[in-house]
Amino acid sequence: MFLDKFIQYIKFEKRYSPHTVSAYQSDLDQFLLFLNPPHTQPSVTGPADVTHHDIRNWMVQLMDDGVSARSVTRKIATLRKYFKFSLQEGDITANPTSRISAPKVPKYLPVVVDGDKLTGMLDGKMDGEFDKIFADDFEGTRDKLVIEMLFGTGMRLAELVGVKETDVDFYENTVKVLGKRNKQRIIPLNSELVQLLKRYIEVKKSEKINNNSLTLLVTNKGADVYPKLIYNTVHRYLSNISTQQKRSPHVLRHTFATSLLNKGADLNAIKELLGHANLSATQIYTHNSVERLKSIYKQAHPKG
Structure with missing residues (x-):
C-alpha cells in the first residue's frame, strides 16, 4: 500500500511515539476508505490520484457526520504531512492540501479540578x-x-x-x-x-x-x-x-x-x-x- 512508506518514515526516521503513529495511520486509513469505498473499483491507487476536491469532500462528510472542528483540523494536518512527504519523495508534483483551509477551531480553556x-x-x-x-x-x-x-x-x-x-x-x-x-x-x-x-x-x-x-x-x-x-x-x-x-x-x-x-x-x-x-x-x-x-x-x- 502506498501509505506504508510514510508510516515507516514517521515511525523510524521521525521516531514518533506509537500513539502518534497509530493516530496518523487511523486518519490516513479513514481517508483512503472514503476515496475507495468497499465493494467498488479503487479509483485512487497513489497520492498523485488525490485532488483538493477529494479532500474538501471528505471534510464536508466529516462535518456532516458530526465530527468536531478540532478533529477535522487534526485529520487535515495528517494529510498535509503525508502529502508534504510525498512531494519530497517525488511521488507528486503538487500538494493538494495547499488549497485547503481547515475549519476554525473554537478555543477552550483547559479543564481542571479543584x-x-x-x-x-x-x-x-x-x-x-x-x-x-x-x-x-x-x-x-x-x-x-x-x-x-x-x-x-x-x-x-x-x-x-x-x-x-x-x-x-x-x-x-x-x-x-x-x-x-x-x-x-x-x-x-x-x-x-x-x-x-x-x-x-x-x-x-x-x-x-x-x-x-x-x-x-x-x-x-x-x-x-x-x-x-x-x-x-x-x-x-x-x-x-x-x-x-x-x-x-x-x-x-x-x-x-x-x-x-x-x-x-x-x-x-x-x-x-x-x-x-x-x-x-x-x-x-x-x-x-x-x-x-x-x-x-x-x-x-x-x-x-
Missing part, C-alpha cells in the same frame, strides 16, 4: 472529615500513586505508562520521563510523592507481584499497566470530587500546570516541566489564571 478538593482526597480528608478513599493493599497504593504522579509531575498518560523503576532517582528526588519524539526530561518529585513511591515499591515486592519488565506501574497480576487502566483509575477517583464530564489524566496535567501558575511559577519553568516544544502551548494556562483573578476581583473588590 486543587484543594484533590489534595483533600489524596490526604484522606473529604469535606474536612476523615475519609479514607485509597485502600492499604497493592491496588489501593498503586491507584493513589497514579493520581499523585499525574498531579505531582504533570506528565502525560503515555509518559506515565512508560516510567520504569530505574527512572526514579531517590537520591536526587527526580523522575526521568520519555516524552514526545523520544525527548527526555527530568521532573522533580515532592517529598510526599517520594515516600509514596517507596511504599508502593515495598508493597509490590512484599506481595510478590511478578513483573519482569521493571515497569514502575503494574496490574494486580504483574503485567505492565496499559492506558485504559490508568484512564479508568483517574476517572473513578475524580468522580469523588468532581461532577464535570472530563475526568481524565490530562485534566490532572492541566491542574498541575494551572496550580503552579497560580502560585507564581515562571511560565518557562512550567513549559520545561510539561515538556512543551514551545511556549505558545504553555500560554493557554495563563487564561485560567486570568479567569481566576477576575473571579477574585469580583468577590473582593467593592465595585467588583
